[in-house]
Amino acid sequence: MDTFIPAEYEVVRNPDLCIGCRVCERQCANGVHKYDKDLGKMIADSNKCVNCHRCVCLCPTHALKIVKSDDTYRLNANWSMQAMNEVYRQANTGGVLLSSMGNPNDYPVYFNKILVNASQVTNPPIDPLREPMETVVYLGKKDVEIKRDIQGKLVDTMTPQLKLTTPIMFSAMSYGSISYNAHASLARAAEELGIYYNTGEGGLHKDFYKYSKNTIVQVASGRFGVHEEYLNTAAAIEIKMGQGAKPGIGGHLPGAKISEDVSRTRMIPQGVDAISPAPHHDIYSIEDLRQLIYSIKEATAYKKPVIVKVAAVHNVAAIASGIARSGADIIAVDGFRGGTGAAPTRIRDNVGIPIELALAQVDQRLREEGIRDNVSILAAGSIHSSADVVKAIALGADACYIGTSALMALGCHLCRSCQTGNCNWGIATQKPELVKRLNPDIGYKRLVNMVRAWTHEIQEMMGGMGINSIEALKGNRLMLRGIGLNETELRVLGIKHAGE
Amino acid sequence: MVINTDSETHFTQINSQVRNTLEKEIEINGCIGQRYIGTGLSGKKLKINGLPGNALGAYLNGGEITVYGNAQDATGDTMNSGAIIIHGNAGDTTGYAMRGGKIYIRGNSGYRTGIHMKEYGEHKPIIVIGGRVGSFLGEYQAGGVIVVLGQHEDDMPIINNFCGTGMHGGVIYIRCKKLPKVIPDQVSATVVKGSSVKELSDIVNDYCTYFNYDAQELLNADFTVLKPNSSNPYKQMYTAN
Structure with missing residues (x-):
């Protein structure tokens, strides 16, 4: 019964x-x-x-x-x-209870308890409508040695960099978890905006190779769809060690969702479960991670930056310190509110820590150890608005990944039923009659609208602070104040209380 | 092309030479632990004298790598096609997530051999181990064929613990009548005469063209065949919330 x-x-x-x-x-x-x-x-x-x-x-x-x-x-x-x-x-x-999208529970949202500064009288604000306001970000190692040849000319020792016109990228969502049309919208928007989208661990559909300059491909524990051409076509390669919505566990795309097209893209048989084990079984240490990073760098002739994505967990700062020494160019930290197409409820709702705290600690630790310039930092896990982007950058991020808000631009209403595959908005489904409801011609424009609007807001907030380059905001915690936070929270965030 | 190396040679030097040469046949001498050799390579023939390091032939996409010596860990990681022939032993995670091509090992292989191997379309990966293997053979195996021939001479068991854990595709042939270790519930085991299975006979015959084993003798024995009971092992585990 x-x-x-x-x-x-x-x-x-x-x-x-x-x-x-x-x-x-x-x-x-x-x-x-x-x-x-x-x-x-x-x-x-x-x-x-x-x-x-x-x-x-x-x-x-x-x-x-x-x-x-x-x-x-x-x-x-x-x-x-x-x-x-x-x-x-x-x-x-x-x-086992299975849920979708990010943790909906009533945990504190630290971004909402942080306030941004503005200039008054001294150090005047800048009007972004009148003056140039630089939002371009380059992601990659910045610690290169300056070398000169015999004539004294500079030798190019620059490692590969990702150029973003604005500090926002679309986070990893696989074809399989989201639809063809959702991917088409993200890819086109990334191209138009001069930013990047991320394939997730679902392979790269052959139709989307044309967007490869704006594509980040993922290598995760199941290695689905990973092959030499996939690595070499992308702008960067992301090794997924963890995901904010489900730290410590792997992924599982049920066989029923593996349609012919998804099967072709993931390079696995139709109808067979696609299981990504919790760990990469060849990575049990930072040295092992270094091995995977360098095997990717060797396979791509050192032309592509390698991102390592980890979930924000209790000792994330120490982990990031290891990653920064492992040869990775970029670290992506995904907070516990990050979205997912499906995750066990208990994991999603109880494991991991907020991105704000994780990010502040990672940045702090890398600075203390003098290795902050070894890597760029990407923050992810419920970036709601341009204000969150500004706060994240001031806490130490180079740029942010957005997933949930990007899907909302495509129509998602956060009903959190992705795992059913019956998405009425044509996003988290593989059913052709539902997928066609999402028109990529409209979808990509909505994404472009949103990111452009956010960028303009970022410029206005920067201008207000008297800052005309996003680089000057990075890790600039003096621009932040906490409101209603206790001393421990302020210490972890590395910011003062409002009024101080 | 011949590349002579020693312990002072950094792997980037070897690999850039291998990558950049237009020659199709390359011989590497004195190899001692240099990693990532032949990574992402296609259409070239690599002969290695010595001991290549970890991640030999990772993402290999065609061509052939022959090692006259032992290989270390992660040989043929995420390999797509081609062949890796090892005239010695191989280390741990040999053929991790391999999708196509073949890895033939004359001697033994370490832990997690063939983990997460998968097949797709015409891609069907094959690993043959002449001797014995460590624990976790074929863990999460989703496709392809693994053959263990048990021609080792120490008294160690042909397979070790946790063979086939999480297996949901493909097949493992182990040249023994009775498995020395228990296997998980989701894997079924049957015993067949080697020569009665065409797939196995073809693979062993091909394998024996590389090494001085007698194919007929190898096949004229009982093999335990491991196959998963289900391709959807996790289907019943979840409840929508």
């Missing part, structure tokens, strides 16, 4: 506005809406609703809304309805 779990959200239809056009029915891949002939009206089964708002957005008469159900168990400050439902779900099935 399964315990019935009541719907969390209710579909409410205004009968005065509904014209029975049945758009909602056609748009819902979860089968919530249907036309009842006997009743002569549209009805909805709220139990199937994931609250993705597709029907609400597309209803031509705005007759629909989704509300939080007021059905409740006996109120209990200790046992929340969610906690109780999770017990019922596991008693019903015996399965």
